[in-house]
Amino acid sequence: MELKTKVSADEDRQDLRITREFDLPVELLFKAHVDPEIIVQWRTMPNVTAKILKFEGKKHGSYQMQSTDPQGKVVLSVNGVIHEFIPNRKIIRTFEIENAPLGVQLEIYEFEPLTDNTSKLKMHVIYESVVLRDHVLKMPFAQGLSMAHDRMQEIMGRLK
Amino acid sequence: MNLRRDVFQAIADPTRRAILLLVASQSMTAGAIAANFDSARPTVSKHLQILTECELLQQEQSGREIHYHINAKKMKEVANFIEPFRQMWDDRFNQLETVMKKYKTK
Numbered sequence: 001m002e003l004k005t006k007v008s009a010d011e012d013r014q015d016l017r018i019t020r021e022f023d024l025p026v027e028l029l030f031k032a033h034v035d036p037e038i039i040v041q042w043r044t045m046p047n048v049t050a051k052i053l054k055f056e057g058k059k060h061g062s063y064q065m066q067s068t069d070p071q072g073k074v075v076l077s078v079n080g081v082i083h084e085f086i087p088n089r090k091i092i093r094t095f096e097i098e099n100a101p102l103g104v105q106l107e108i109y110e111f112e113p114l115t116d117n118t119s120k121l122k123m124h125v126i127y128e129s130v131v132l133r134d135h136v137l138k139m140p141f142a143q144g145l146s147m148a149h150d151r152m153q154e155i156m157g158r159l160k
Numbered sequence: 161m162n163l164r165r166d167v168f169q170a171i172a173d174p175t176r177r178a179i180l181l182l183v184a185s186q187s188m189t190a191g192a193i194a195a196n197f198d199s200a201r202p203t204v205s206k207h208l209q210i211l212t213e214c215e216l217l218q219q220e221q222s223g224r225e226i227h228y229h230i231n232a233k234k235m236k237e238v239a240n241f242i243e244p245f246r247q248m249w250d251d252r253f254n255q256l257e258t259v260m261k262k263y264k265t266k
Contacts (some may be wrong), residue, residue: 003246004250005249005250009172009243013172020250023257029256038263043256092182140247
């Protein structure tokens with residue numbers, strides 16, 4: 001089966017591309033990226049609550065998002081500025097995780113209608129360096145490993 | 161020169177990915193592989209050398225010819241590496257689709 005979400009990251013480059021086709025009209029795909037109430041419902045991680053502090057969906061606008069754990073502790077703060085904002089077609093913005101040594105990334109989103117009810121998203125993400133890009137790519141891998149480790153510890157703990 | 165021989169760097173190159181795809185279905189000689197590319201023969205040889213050093217390809221002597229075949233075990237290791245990142249985005253996008261389908265029918 002063809003994978004729905006594709007990630008391509010060529011050697012010695014500081015960018016990557018993510019593409020995905022959606023069973024949604026392009027207007028709804030775009031809306032999911034610019035409506036704060038909707039963004040928090042999908043662009044988040046398990047066990048955290050995301051909150052949009054600011055979102056100005058326009059050229060020269062900016063945004064800020066914060067995620068908190070169940071105890072209310074802030075676990076992630078991100079922000080960026082918007083350079084291009086063409087409804088249902090294109091967004092160019094920066095993205096930065098505060099207090100993380102990952103730099104600022106430039107993100108180019110292109111929204112394409114395929115049929116009346118299907119659409120495609122092409123994301124092009126450019127990092128400050130090859131090393132930073134590779135680091136970001138490996139993060140969920142490391143996270144997955146540590147989560148598996150936690151689960152194992154939990155199971156082993158129960159066996160004791 | 162300190163050349164990196166990281167499997168993940170190896171598969172990041174489009175020509176090397178194409179080579180792996182070719183060899184995935186049958187083992188081939190260097191000449192047969194090179195015939196599929198516009199690149200100069202030494203360039204293809206270099207790619208084969210890198211893939212072999214990373215253990216993604218294995219050489220097998222048969223008579224006077226050397227055949228290259230894929231090392232499935234090593235390939236699986238690679239697939240497992242980028243998979244969590246892809247999976248993270250796939251999960252997010254699946255969630256986006258679910259949220260927007262509900263939104264549509266509201």
